[in-house]
Amino acid sequence: MTIQDERAESPGRTQRADARRNHDLLLRAAREIFDEEGDTSMEAIAKRAGVGIGTLYRHFPRRIDVVEAVYRDDVDQVVAVAERDVATMSPWEAVDSFLHAFVAYAFGKRRFLTELREAFEKNPELKCDARERLEAAIRLVVERGQGAGVVRADVTGDEVFGLLGPMCTSASLTREQCDRLVGMVLDGLRPPVTR
Amino acid sequence: MTIQDERAESPGRTQRADARRNHDLLLRAAREIFDEEGDTSMEAIAKRAGVGIGTLYRHFPRRIDVVEAVYRDDVDQVVAVAERDVATMSPWEAVDSFLHAFVAYAFGKRRFLTELREAFEKNPELKCDARERLEAAIRLVVERGQGAGVVRADVTGDEVFGLLGPMCTSASLTREQCDRLVGMVLDGLRPPVTR
DNA sequence: CTTCAAATGGAGGGACCCTCCGTATAATAG
DNA sequence: CTATTATACGGAGGGTCCCTCCATTTGAAG
Incomplete structure (x- = not known):
């Protein structure tokens, strides 16, 4: 946990490229879908971003x-x-x-x-x-x-x-x-x- | 449907005593539980009133x-x-x-x-x-x-x-x-x- | 290439809203 | 009082959602 936080705060440390890419995809998908639908489900956001629901929760632990x-x-x-x-x-x-x-x-x-x-x-x-x-x-x-x-x-x-x-x-x-x-x-x- | 509405609107018509009693019990339970908990589930309201969930939905079709x-x-x-x-x-x-x-x-x-x-x-x-x-x-x-x-x-x-x-x-x-x-x-x- | 921590994906648990329908019962007729 | 029947009851279960867990995959380092 602490290790992870430190890593997140110092961008020079190792964060895998796919993780960073999925993070951006998820954020973009969430913004789009909130603008269009108003409310939505976590599943819909993950689907829009083209990733699994588990990946969404790895990046954003709660709704x-x-x-x-x-x-x-x-x-x-x-x-x-x-x-x-x-x-x-x-x-x-x-x-x-x-x-x-x-x-x-x-x-x-x-x-x-x-x-x-x-x-x-x-x-x-x-x-x-x-x-x-x-x-x-x-x-x-x-x-x-x-x-x-x-x-x-x-x-x-x-x-x-x-x-x-x-x-x-x-x-x-x-x-x-x-x-x-x-x-x-x-x-x-x-x-x-x-x- | 129409028959039921007409019956509800003219109180002199037949409404079974248990139905009226349960209606009051449910309303009282809902008021209490909303005051105490703020939000709640339909199941909790039915339980508090001492009736089944089906009875709650008979009296109040939606939340x-x-x-x-x-x-x-x-x-x-x-x-x-x-x-x-x-x-x-x-x-x-x-x-x-x-x-x-x-x-x-x-x-x-x-x-x-x-x-x-x-x-x-x-x-x-x-x-x-x-x-x-x-x-x-x-x-x-x-x-x-x-x-x-x-x-x-x-x-x-x-x-x-x-x-x-x-x-x-x-x-x-x-x-x-x-x-x-x-x-x-x-x-x-x-x-x-x-x- | 090997190794392995990091990351992934989706099945499934739990909560909730609501539907359906077999069972029980209050009201009414005989 | 009994029979009849429309009315009402209860709760199993379907569908949706949030979130967890973990077997599997993959990027990165040596």
Whole structure:
């Protein structure tokens, strides 16, 4: 186990060529099939990749490991948007732009993200790196707004994530409704005014 | 089939005493076991009720039918709160009070509601009566606020439901965070002010 | 080529949802 | 009370899925 982990972490060590190739085939197959079908079985992923079910489980011991691996790439894209917005926009513009972009992206992946969310609920300890990076991206934008005084201070970025993330995976809302709700949430994010 | 439906709809017609008793036993068992375990198997429900699995399926042909039956009672309670708030409070107070009450109630039932939401996602056509009554309850409160000019007009009650409902079933938010987010959403619900 | 750890593939175990149908029984007629 | 019968019951078993196990194969090193 330890040996295997060390090997995985130092790519120079021996990993057989067929293993690396099958790993890539499986990941590609999983991404395709999640995009097309929404949910699927482990058998279907293995078949799509052209390998046996045992090979799939060698590379991804549990179903959630496949889901998480696919998730990782998605997170990269969102993080990049956050960093770009923070670098190029005013504090409030960045919040507005990023939250809309986040919801747009998440909405398009809703079926896959539903599966991921279920996996997280079954294994709450699995707040994996990917998810933490995503929350960090939202925090980056939100806390910058709070520092500039354009975002209320009594809500955290993680909480905003907890509000908008589940909304995107809700089957009953259209894309337009999600956008409208983001607008409303943005209004709620501004520092409260006395009425 | 038609005969059976007609019989079910007119309670005076013959339904055997054991059937009615088992129906109640099953419903009670399902409620208990959902509250205690969160999710469960059909076998466990039947066992808890002391009947065979076949009897369970006679009364509730699919898993979602059990979930929906339990859901129905929950909805009754929420609807009653909405009606009480509308009858006894000012338009804005009713919105504030009801949304907090709604989230508090839903939060306590989060594990069960997660199961229900999944069922809805698998069968989107099953926007059952119960769910519609729930949405109607939120509409009742929200639209009254809109009529009085204290709630922005460009968001519907159903959309607020779509925002807060999924939030409650999110595993990553605590009760306190949900409450704080409701406060923020309430601020966002007020008619926008120019800044 | 030899050797062997690494990797493969698929049968099968276990859990679950649901169907089917032989058996049992409540309700009704005589 | 008994006979009749539609109604209801119970659980074996089919199908699907996740995952494990291990006999077999194969890439890589000497």
